[in-house]
Amino acid sequence: MDFTFTEDQLAFKEAISRFLMTEAPPEMLRDIWETEDGRSPELRRKMAEQGLTALSVPEEQGGLGMDDIAWSLLTQELGYYAIPDSMADTAYVAAGLLKSLPAGTHDRDDLLSRVAEGSIRLAIGHNINPLVADVHLADNILVEHQGEVHMVSREQAGYERNESIDSSRRLSKISVNPTAQSRIVDADVGSGIWAETLNRGALAVAGQSLGLAQRMLDLSVDYAIQRKQFGKPIGSFQAVKHKLADVVGGIEFAKPTLYRAAYALANNDPRSDLYVSHAKLACCDAASVAARHGIQVHGAMGYTWEADLQMFMKRAWALNASWGTRDFHRQRIADDILRDDADIGPRYTFGE
Known part of the structure; x- marks a missing residue:
């Protein structure tokens, strides 16, 4: 495949x-x-x-x-x-x-x-x-x-x-x-339509959150290159590198969950709820980490109106609870994977 x-x-x-x-x-x-x-x-x-x-x-x-x-x-x-x-x-x-x-x-x-x-x-x-x-x-x-x-x-x-x-x-x-x-x-008829609508709304939030995370990472990297302390760009300091590496890791782990959920919806997968909730949590987590570490890289100025970072950070915060809170999506995942007859394992991911 x-x-x-x-x-x-x-x-x-x-x-x-x-x-x-x-x-x-x-x-x-x-x-x-x-x-x-x-x-x-x-x-x-x-x-x-x-x-x-x-x-x-x-x-x-x-x-x-x-x-x-x-x-x-x-x-x-x-x-x-x-x-x-x-x-x-x-x-x-x-x-x-x-x-x-x-x-x-x-x-x-x-x-x-x-x-x-x-x-x-x-x-x-x-x-x-x-x-x-x-x-x-x-x-x-x-x-x-x-x-x-x-x-x-x-x-x-x-x-x-x-x-x-x-x-x-x-x-x-x-x-x-x-x-x-x-x-x-x-x-x-409507109950099934609304279930699909919820999944598409949550997937839209997941995709936007992933894009926000990438933008906040790019802004933080640019700032870390330009901002200097002790005669060196702050991006050369290990503590800053670790923060930005955490953001990269979150984004890369979230991407496949987003694409898996999109594939599930496009193909009417009966476990779409599971995949969409996983994507929503992973992508919103990536955006949250990008916002938190972005502020630590920028310092307090990242909150100010003049800084671009605050625009994307606030959007990530606002979208986090849209189309289902974290507790809601965690519960949907638990309802699926903790069933006695749950289909768990690599061979169930895309079918045999």
Whole structure:
């Protein structure tokens, strides 16, 4: 079995990286954060023109028909550049939910087409998240209610804005009164769809966290080279090297868990819950270590507004509990591997 990415997948990742490097430098992100909405319609339009919103929409609805594996690459770039937009919520998580709806479901194809062209924002109200991102700009909100899937417009939902430690996060507590008119599918169908949605949301967080970890490592390495003490770059001191080596180790151990989880989701693996929770924990841990050691390398100045490190550090902190807390994901892992009949061992990883 070939575990490497294809040339097309790697070229895609590199193209997105070059695009975001140009269109979303840190100084631009600071300007976006300070606006009332905290979002840039121009950046969103450019991302749609690059095909990012069409990535996982089926070709029949004008999309590119790519899968979770492609998103495991893209979400890393969204994290690496700390993109202040909930595009992954619409183009990945919501698109995945809409694709899972039974064929012929009212407005399904139209919504997917609008996602592909970038003309709609969708917020996701899953019960695992007490706060919902970007409700203030959403055209529609997909809401879980006792396993059912409901959709309401922003005007039909009440919401109260909630401040976040990450200035780019625009979170709200929503209040929705589900009705028969707002219900898209019942609980018999919806419960499975919401389970997949939870996994895609957690995988999106894992990918962004891994990208954040890599960016914080790069910033710390650059600073360790430039900052001098006793006439030498601080990166030449063993204590600093050990800190940065710990970050590298965390990132390298987290990468395969992310890709394994993406593979599981893309192939409807019955143990997807296990792999996604493993990826979420490993990638968030890598980001946490990168933030902690990055601050130790930078010193107190790393917390200041002028330092880029604080932007990525705060995003990592804010995402840590999104789409499931650490306790939630640890419990899912325990429920799987501690079963009496658990399939444990190398031969179960990808099948015989």
